Amino acid sequence: MTNEHTLVVLAAGAATRFGRLKQLTPVGPGGAALLDYSLYDAALAGYSRFVLVIREELRRAFDDHLAPAAAAGLDLRYAYQSLLHPGLVDTPPPGRSQPWGTGHALLAAAGELGGPSGPFALCNADDFYGRGAYAQLISAVRGAEVEAGAMAAEGEGRRALVLTVTYPMGATLSGSGGVSRGFCEVAPPDTLVRLTEGLKMRRSGDRVLGQDVEGRPVDVPLSTPVCTNLWGFVGRKASSDRLGAESVKHTANDAIFLLEGLFEEFLATDPGTDKEYYLSEAMNELIARDLVCVRVVPTDERWLGVTFPDDHGPVADALGAMVRAGVYPEHLWAR
Numbered sequence: 001m002t003n004e005h006t007l008v009v010l011a012a013g014a015a016t017r018f019g020r021l022k023q024l025t026p027v028g029p030g031g032a033a034l035l036d037y038s039l040y041d042a043a044l045a046g047y048s049r050f051v052l053v054i055r056e057e058l059r060r061a062f063d064d065h066l067a068p069a070a071a072a073g074l075d076l077r078y079a080y081q082s083l084l085h086p087g088l089v090d091t092p093p094p095g096r097s098q099p100w101g102t103g104h105a106l107l108a109a110a111g112e113l114g115g116p117s118g119p120f121a122l123c124n125a126d127d128f129y130g131r132g133a134y135a136q137l138i139s140a141v142r143g144a145e146v147e148a149g150a151m152a153a154e155g156e157g158r159r160a161l162v163l164t165v166t167y168p169m170g171a172t173l174s175g176s177g178g179v180s181r182g183f184c185e186v187a188p189p190d191t192l193v194r195l196t197e198g199l200k201m202r203r204s205g206d207r208v209l210g211q212d213v214e215g216r217p218v219d220v221p222l223s224t225p226v227c228t229n230l231w232g233f234v235g236r237k238a239s240s241d242r243l244g245a246e247s248v249k250h251t252a253n254d255a256i257f258l259l260e261g262l263f264e265e266f267l268a269t270d271p272g273t274d275k276e277y278y279l280s281e282a283m284n285e286l287i288a289r290d291l292v293c294v295r296v297v298p299t300d301e302r303w304l305g306v307t308f309p310d311d312h313g314p315v316a317d318a319l320g321a322m323v324r325a326g327v328y329p330e331h332l333w334a335r
């Protein structure tokens with residue numbers, strides 16, 4: 001097992017519904033953004049390297065905002081997500097202006113993952129997951145490394161091992177509009193059977209209504225476990241025949257290998273100007289092909305998120321209460 005764990009932070013979103021760069025919008029009483037709380041909590045949990053996936057033109061804004069975190073000693077790296085992805089997307093399709101979604105954002109970080117087979121985690125920059133969730137995840141990844149080693153020793157190491165932290169659907173909704181959530185079907189005790197990307201999900205009584213990526217209606221209970229893009233990936237290099245693909249652009253981890261192969265398939269479908277390569281949908285496809293085994297890590301930590309402008313006030317109030325209770329200092333990076 002390795003003692004170094006990397007956290008990939010997806011921070012390249014355009015925040016069209018929020019109206020400004022919510023990744024860096026102050027929300028804590030000391031001016032911290034949700035991104036700062038993620039870095040702070042993950043560092044305390046044991047993550048030692050941080051790879052932020054951003055748009056290149058925003059590098060200066062991130063540098064300025066994160067200067068206190070860097071001065072406090074955090075190992076911060078950047079990866080740039082864009083339409084061009086050498087080796088995968090050399091010529092973007094005409095008329096497309098936005099990158100390819102969360103699955104592609106992870107591929108953009110592959111070159112910064114620090115070694116051929118190390119473990120890493122992934123989260124959204126604009127979600128608050130709670131310190132305990134990061135601690136649970138890093139512990140689960142360490143346990144999964146032991147499991148992966150045992151599987152390989154017994155000749156059963158064909159599938160990659162991945163973990164996802166889940167929250168009850170009702171705890172992750174916005175009162176201001178519909179949100180995207182990956183909801184989970186779990187086989188006891190902890191194996192993810194299917195992950196479906198739900199769009200425009202909103203509460204209706206004791207149910208949650210929305211649609212899937214194909215526009216079909218979704219109707220699930222409030223207690224449904226959801227993945228909010230807090231993932232853990234167990235380190236091992238993939239074999240060359242996982243997808244029958246011969247051209248491997250990166251071999252940082254089983255997950256990278258497999259997701260690159262699926263991304264090539266996605267591009268071959270001619271996705272047009274707006275269809276995205278969702279990480280949740282890609283993981284679901286890998287589960288269906290029996291190429292990954294995903295362990296679910298339920299948490300009772302509080303989740304907070306800002307999708308719409310009206311979400312800002314309640315989230316700021318919740319963080320203010322945590323500061324007053326001594327959970328966080330007012331200024332996270334003060335020495």
